[in-house]
Amino acid sequence: xxxxxxxxxxxxxxLTPTNAFIELGDSLGLWRLWLxxxxxxxxxxxxxxxxxxFWLASGLALTIAGMSLLYSQILHVAFQDFAPYLAAGxxxxxxxxxxxxxxxxxxVLAEGLIKSLQVPxxxxxxxxxxxxxxxLAHNLVVVAIIWVVFGKVMDIKxxxxxxxxxxxTLFSIGMATVFASLGAMFKDFIQIVTQVFQILIFVTPVFxxxxxxxxxxxxxxxxxxxxxxxxxxxPLLGTTPTxxxxxxxxxxxxxxxxxxxxxxxVSRKSVVFYV
Amino acid sequence: xxxxxxxxxxxxxxxxxxxxTRARSLRKAALGIAVGGVLMRSRNDQVTVRALTQINxxxxxxxxxxxxxxxxxxxxxxxxxxxxxxxxxxxxITTSGxxxxxxxxxxxxxxxxxxxxxxxxxxxxxxxxxxxMESLRPSIIEFSGLGGFIHLPMRTYSLGMMARLAxxxxxxxxxxxxxxxxxxxxxxxxxxxxxxxxxxxxxxxARILILATHSMSxxxxxxxxxxxxxxxxxxYFGPIEDLPPGVYPPLA
Numbered sequence: 001x002x003x004x005x006x007x008x009x010x011x012x013x014x015l016t017p018t019n020a021f022i023e024l025g026d027s028l029g030l031w032r033l034w035l036x037x038x039x040x041x042x043x044x045x046x047x048x049x050x051x052x053x054f055w056l057a058s059g060l061a062l063t064i065a066g067m068s069l070l071y072s073q074i075l076h077v078a079f080q081d082f083a084p085y086l087a088a089g090x091x092x093x094x095x096x097x098x099x100x101x102x103x104x105x106x107x108v109l110a111e112g113l114i115k116s117l118q119v120p121x122x123x124x125x126x127x128x129x130x131x132x133x134x135x136l137a138h139n140l141v142v143v144a145i146i147w148v149v150f151g152k153v154m155d156i157k158x159x160x161x162x163x164x165x166x167x168x169t170l171f172s173i174g175m176a177t178v179f180a181s182l183g184a185m186f187k188d189f190i191q192i193v194t195q196v197f198q199i200l201i202f203v204t205p206v207f208x209x210x211x212x213x214x215x216x217x218x219x220x221x222x223x224x225x226x227x228x229x230x231x232x233x234x235p236l237l238g239t240t241p242t243x244x245x246x247x248x249x250x251x252x253x254x255x256x257x258x259x260x261x262x263x264x265x266v267s268r269k270s271v272v273f274y275v
Numbered sequence: 276x277x278x279x280x281x282x283x284x285x286x287x288x289x290x291x292x293x294x295x296t297r298a299r300s301l302r303k304a305a306l307g308i309a310v311g312g313v314l315m316r317s318r319n320d321q322v323t324v325r326a327l328t329q330i331n332x333x334x335x336x337x338x339x340x341x342x343x344x345x346x347x348x349x350x351x352x353x354x355x356x357x358x359x360x361x362x363x364x365x366x367x368i369t370t371s372g373x374x375x376x377x378x379x380x381x382x383x384x385x386x387x388x389x390x391x392x393x394x395x396x397x398x399x400x401x402x403x404x405x406x407x408m409e410s411l412r413p414s415i416i417e418f419s420g421l422g423g424f425i426h427l428p429m430r431t432y433s434l435g436m437m438a439r440l441a442x443x444x445x446x447x448x449x450x451x452x453x454x455x456x457x458x459x460x461x462x463x464x465x466x467x468x469x470x471x472x473x474x475x476x477x478x479x480x481a482r483i484l485i486l487a488t489h490s491m492s493x494x495x496x497x498x499x500x501x502x503x504x505x506x507x508x509x510x511y512f513g514p515i516e517d518l519p520p521g522v523y524p525p526l527a
Contacts, residue, residue: 030402032399032405033399033400036396036399040385040388040396043387044385044387047387113400114360115355115360115378116360116376116378117360117400117401118358118359118360118374118376119400268362269362272360272361272362273291273292273361274292
């Protein structure tokens with residue numbers, strides 16, 4: 001584990017992308033710190049509550065139960081096929097949307113720490129992503145129960161699912177870094193993100209099936225969340241994502257990480273003055 | 276041989292943007308494009324406060340520097356620059372060695388955890404690894420004088436008790452460069468005495484101390500140099516005994 005204070009002098013140098021990479025490495029080394037911050041956020045949110053983070057999971061379970069009954073009739077899909085599809089989709093979407101909205105405030109809410117500690121800012125990004133991965137793990141319990149009920153457990157492709165979650169996580173880190181900087185500089189940004197993601201859930205195939213529209217549709221091709229949704233959902237449901245989907249997910253992940261590094265390097269010197 | 280130079284500031288200027296007067300909204304940024312053709316045109320209209328102006332300062336091994344000046348003279352800003360928290364708007368800063376900065380004693384502590392667990396939290400924030408933390412913990416607990424309270428949640432503590440624990444944690448490690456804002460005000464008389472002697476020990480071990488304070492007795496007992504800040508400029512920097520009369524009357 002690196003000692004952040006040893007890097008104090010280094011971090012004061014003029015900001016270049018290389019410098020952001022160094023801070024990224026330092027922050028990864030501080031994994032104990034951001035992991036414990038993420039855990040303690042969750043503990044504080046659900047302090048003295050009986051179900052704790054499983055309240056989120058139970059909310060997910062209720063939504064799935066209600067919507068699967070309705071939508072399987074609207075879309076003329078068998079209930080036992082639609083319920084798992086919706087469960088996986090909602091679980092993945094709630095991860096993406098929470099990271100997006102919460103990351104806008106990842107610097108702003110850490111004001112006291114940012115103004116007093118020599119800790120590279122990626123720590124505050126990782127904290128938000130780690131916190132949401134913990135929530136995702138709780139939601140996975142709901143998914144697991146549904147898979148058991150519908151006898152789909154043997155269909156899961158575990159390695160591909162893990163690879164998909166890894167891609168999704170990396171994509172989220174890039175996105176969160178961009179949103180954290182923008183959220184610190186522009187106080188309106190979080191409102192925009194919240195509203196846009198409320199629309200995006202309907203544009204992204206969460207409630208509807210991809211085969212219901214043309215595979216050439218822009219709603220699929222131009223939507224990064226479509227690819228990242230599919231690389232996790234498909235192996236969970238027992239299919240392998242097409243090379244096209246996989247390439248798209250990798251491409252958007254790279255784009256997101258590059259955008260994150262640039263946003264970090266550009267805003268690094270100003271963030272402390274704007275939180 | 277002259278003592279090793281550990282800190283060097285050259286022409287350091289820090290402008291603090293005043294948030295309320297700058298329209299930090301995307302609407303203004305978008306209007307900026309429409310009107311001026313340059314993204315973030317509103318930056319030109321932004322009101323800033325020049326907190327530090329052209330600061331030159333060298334600190335060498337063995338320096339115990341008191342940072343004095345009236346409220347708003349730039350003491351805290353300078354400490355944050357030294358600690359690597361505020362990047363200078365212009366100018367350069369070079370430091371070598373480990374720096375430990377103490378600004379806010381209750382920082383990042385989780386009030387629902389016990390004092391015992393918060394020692395681990397505080398150490399993690401300061402980059403102290405687990406093994407070192409475990410070895411330091413008994414002495415931290417002993418110094419804090421909290422006894423059995425150490426296992427109760429911190430929200431049951433009084434301010435003074437929190438200050439005791441925070442002080443015990445932050446002074447448990449000896450950095451090369453110790454940067455402190457005066458924050459010892461809480462705590463009872465017995466603890467103040469204990470804290471003072473710990474501070475003396477720490478100052479003996481650290482290679483450089485930089486202390487912002489309004490307490491002239493602290494300056495005289497702990498420090499050998501003084502930097503007088505006046506409206507963001509250094510009015511005097513040098514040995515306390517050479518301070519010209521009139522520059523900083525409280526120390527005269």
